Amino acid sequence: MLSQFLNPWTFLAGAVLVSVPIIIHLINRIRYRRVKWAAMEFLLKAQKRMRRRKILEQLLLLLLRCLLVFLVGVLFARYIGGCGGKEGMETRATTHLVILDDTPSMADAWRRDDGTPTDAFGEAKRLVYEKLMPATAEATTNQTMQVMRLSELDKPFPAKTDDAKVNALATDAMEGHLKPLQVSTVRKSLKDGLDAARALLGNAPPTNAKVVHVISDTRNIDWTEDGDTIKGKLTELKDLGVTVHFIDVVSPARKPDRKSPQSSNNVSIIEVKPRNRIVAANQQTDIEVRVKNFGSTDLKEVRVDFYLNGVKDTIPSMVFSSLPANQEKVQSCQATFTQTGSRDRPLDRFNLVTAALATVEAGDFAADNVRHTVVEVRPKLQVLVVDGRVDKRDKQEGDSFYLRKLFIDSFGGIDWVATEAPRLDGIDLRPFTTVYLLNVPQLSAAAVDNLDRFVKGGGGVGVFLGPDVKPEEYTARMYKDGQGFFPVPLSSKEPVVLTDDQKVAREIAFGKRVILRNPTNRMHPALYSIYTNERGGTAKDSEVERYFLFTNIDSYWPVARRGSWRDSESVKELYCMPNEKPIAEFEQEAKDLVRAVRGKSGDAKFEKARKFLTPLLRSIEETPAQVGVPLSLLARHLDQLLCDQINDGDESEPVLRDFWNQPELAEIKPLALQLRDKAKFGDPLYITKEHGRGRVAVMTTDAGGTHAGNKQWTDWPSGKGSPGWVVVVSEMQKYLAGGGGEENLSLGDRFFTEFEAARYKPSTVRHLLTFDPVKSEKPAGGLNPKALGDQALDQPANAVDAAPDAPRRPFQLSYADAKVPGAYIFSLTRLKGDKDPPGTPAEQPDYAVVAFNVDAKREGDLTRANTDDLGQWTDKAPLHNIEDLSWIDQLKQKPTDLSSRRWLYLLVLLLLIAEQAWAVRMSYHAKPEDLDLLAPSAAAAFAHTTAAPQVQASEPAVSA
Template structure:
């Protein structure tokens, strides 16, 4: 019965197969033997060909039986013997992997109605997938797996009208989740369920928007590997729910424009009450067209702040644009309400017509205190407050010039047991050594989001460099300090009188005394931008560096320094003060490669010859300073020419592919000649930041009583701002794990948690009543103890907002006293992963099907998909070969029938004489 679509027709056909045999037997019974002479003669003649006739009659009989059999197979619609395996009769388990990541919130308007991709995906599951598979001839079971809830698939058992109503009731209230979950995780979960049901037929449906971000950009291999694992014994269907519906005529599917807020960060994580805090918002335009007059509004603790609104005149297509706004925060925590110190700041993208609504809001947090604690660590408490102190100028800057700081001075020994978490930053000045416990305390502070700056100084001796800074603090690049140092400081070979003479000569040589290497680094970029974040002429700040002479410092050992480490950046560099003879040979060799005599470059000949003569003249003069050579090499590479005098641009020359190698070698030599020793270096460690200034923060090695005072104040303010903003750039997406680690002896093993959030609908409607941000208690969590650390791993952020943690610091009390317990708070802002979800560009169909090998991508209107879901099975009646065989059998049957009929040929009469009437035995048959 499993072999045919119409089995009863085949049973009837099987009965009819016997009809030719019955007719043949009946016809044999019609004749009665009558012996007479003529007949005897005929019988004797017939006996000679009887065997041949019997065989031919049997062939004819078999052909007619075969004809009836073929007709029966045609009417019964024979499926083939592969069905004997029983797979067609098996119950089928359908698993629908429903993509409910933020990109499925893509919305648009159609015929005046608001629609979104996720609603369309839910409709396709109920009205297309479920309804079609219910028409299959065998039992059909269905489970739905949401990417945001992999551990709780919804089982609807065997599908019928009742389960379809349950499915609608389950899907209707669902909304896209704020989580970004890879599709591979859903596929792995489906495979596990399939592995647990080996006796059922397996069908996998993936309902998604199939975006380029998910199916490209390095995700191809992982997807292919997982699809290959799932494919074994599983039919896979991919259903695209996105709008507009993809078409076979379009190579690249259309998609909706979308604007998203990718980032919002404050310039500090802790600020003083009423102090202005600058916020930077980054907006991305994921479309092919420019967007104009985009308005960003801001809210502070749920209430809109007009002064924080900013209008972006233009968003170029497929680019990031930053804007800045400033707010003054005044909500400070009290003993009764300590959590109030955390202020929730949000940026809102307004009036977007289509795309995602979920990425139009971004959160960050700023902690407000009456005064911000700042820690200065020096090695000489006796000189504190005096001009010769290495912390004097720092203390004066942050206490007198900049208000709002609570500057505290400590010794290196006090770092061992000091809780560093409350401090906005730590400045370590002229400290020869730290104990292992103090170093560990600093490392823990930095990794958890703190910032440390190191200044060198006269107290640091060669042994301190060898045994502490290089061996422990740098530790082959694995420690806090960003670079290895030479153990002998520079600038002590000259007597004081000659040193002052050299300083005077350098100060008025009008060459830069400090070079900025990365003016876009966060520790320096504000020096090169205005209050709106727009880049200004670099010379506005660089002019301060013309007269600053730093001639005493520790050199970085470049040969041992891993410059490929992306966590380390060289921010400022001193000039190269070596003698000319070290570079003459290399420069002359480069000049010999100038194409000054190339006929193809005749228009550049005069300019190149001029530079050739000038550079060789400087390089062969032993008394010439290196800055003259570097200046001329820089001009050679960047000469823009002069249209009025028809002098050609050398920039165009170096852009030619034939000159690329020479241009690269010239640039390398320029850097070697121009730049000397690193002065200012940054390093990122975990969530925190480290800065190292190779000279001192005091007057002993620095020019802080002269021109250096201006530049020092500007750089130090940005240094503190950079250290204070450590942790604000975490950009944590929902679900991401964050680890807190504490000294087990100094902290208890429990933490309390709260969520600081706001209702996005508050402040809207005809009578808006803004609702302040709310705290929701999330309970208590036990920390894991690992050796001497108490560790909290937090991965439970399910809703955008700020998560606040209270840890308990426990310090040893006096003799016979209980430990001193003090709360310590941390806050983390969590948002949707806009970088992964907001680009709505869609992957090509061919690309998707090549990655998901063996699967086919369907659209909402695909009839082919519906037929496949109904388990329509092909049968023998659809094969052209079947009809060809049927025709051949019919022709052969007719041929044999004619041959054995009354119209026999001459071969039937071997004598050649008339034999009279022939009596066939099987004519009727």
């Protein structure tokens, strides 16, 4: 009831005042007492005759007076019920909160109808101080408004709700605050904004209405990722009585008849990364660039320019000949780095590579057109090699002979450092880019921990097994049920040794003796350069894999096929060996498969496929029954049947691929795939693992040494297949040295790493290395890093139950405040350790570096969310655009109530006149001569001046 009044307490006061006329009337009734008087007896008789009419007249007068008091109370109480006010009109004091989206995509630009340039963020700012605040300032109740940007949710303006009252001065202050602001470089989710809004609205008076205005560009990528979470948070706000409005400020405005609004076209550089994060001076490395066309039209000749330390054309430009709509492409180019650090300028070792989109875009969104990466350049790269047989280290039959020859003769810029396994537990590994373990029997627990920290910190470890390896030690200490850096468990106490018959069968088969385990492995970083050309296209397998025909691997350590490593995304089996089992074991499975395929292929629709199926099925059925035939021959027939891992250009391939895609073959195809994989793939040969920020590569055979009995495990490094070994191991070294980089960290992300507490000082000095090809000129004398100040390292306390002599937990470097794209360098001081060699300085500089960029993969996608989808995600919250602003009138809070109705004032006037007229009529104004008409006896009494009884002055006479 009271909610129907703007001033409910005034209404209650009016209701009480209605009783005043009644009280006065009753008082007038009881202030007289009855006195017997003969003359009055005559008047009483006359009055009784008129009593009914008099009572009605008095009650009517009383009613008029009560009604007048009631209407005046309603007038001041401002009754709004049933007055035809606008639906949803808020009439209470209101707390407004604006969530202003200032993420990079809000820089989407266009031109207004008058030709002036604008962007989504500019329109959002103007909407606040030109529309929202002036409207709320007209409200008749108290209004407050604060603005919080997604990039700085902890800094609302004004800072306090008590200072946010809306008036002309506040509007001017808001305009002065918002106008200079630029779009942020940091991407934030609206879910964070809604959490912050809920917390801030908790400070508002509980009786106030609460309204949140979300001004955004409503990009589809944002809602696809977080829509369900946002919906839940909106439901929580709704349950708290908060009204949420969404305003889409992008042009063209949303239309009711077009659910998918038009979006701007855009091209983004979404990734730039070096093949190696650390290189030797004058050494070439690949720079990989990934570009995506987020638009709806195909593009041609998209050019990317490069700047090395701010200097253009040091790295040749890259041209994407075609870039289809909504597709991405990858290309690589080679770069040579010459700038290294010096004593005076130690940070010059970090070379900033900037890729900039040179092709003019159809749209005006440029935030994602520039991307940075960083490469550390050292005079030489240090490689630590742990040789299992130290006595044969410099001999050709040793374990490291071919690897050292490859690194020193072919690579250049490699500082080969040899050591022994017992010393590995105390060596400082941070100066090294990679560590190789060659036929090492076992490692101590301290050495394993040292390697584990090295890999997690970004280092690379390469492992070549051999006859001296103790598999149970590797599995227990290095694999650790999948938690260690070693990727797989070794399954046997003895290595696999091929028999003479198996070797003869291998020669007869003349098939590949090293097999790519999965076609998708061609895109793995350890193999990518083998199977792609400089323009990112696919190279022919035969260029390298033809040497796999001549590779002999006679011994290796088998890997347990079952285990968590099979399901781990961080572990990849790149190459394996062919299955050497007797082919007769597969005879029955082959017959069952042939019978099932023939049963389905008899349909008339498969007549074209039967031309190729008939001879293949016959070969698959008959081959296992042949004596002395290698299993690889059956695998080859199954490959030709499935055509999913071969692309030889034969006319049968497209026909058979279409055959296997038919629904009738849905149940048989998995059986065929399973049989082919069992027949084709043997034990793993080359396995990799991503561990922390580093990488590990394992070869289950050795690196080419000669062992007891003058036997070799493999002739891959030394025989006819050696060119293939050189390529694979060269790419392995590049892969292992390329770990540790955080190439795709976005501004606002958290960079985290750890350092040994006993080996470092607890602070770091930060620097920023950046370059803007649009605003900056060519730097004279090279780029100068900008100092960002010092930062203390965190050190969590040891566990409560830790031993008193337990080592301190490592220092933690955490940084999430990057807001300018570029390379962030953290300089630390490393202390000399007890096991460091003599002559090691007491303090040495050490560095951590990471590149931060705009989140181009998300912010570059300017596709706007579908209106119906938004309705589902927002639970049908009001959605407005920048053209239809009629809804803003509701913010003025000028509701229609009885106080604004003219007829009410006219009614009060008429009632007042009627009350006065009736009161006059009811008053006693009779003349003496009129008494004859009313009561002759009374008139006679007055005419003869009959004396009335004496009464006290305080007690006037009245009839009963």
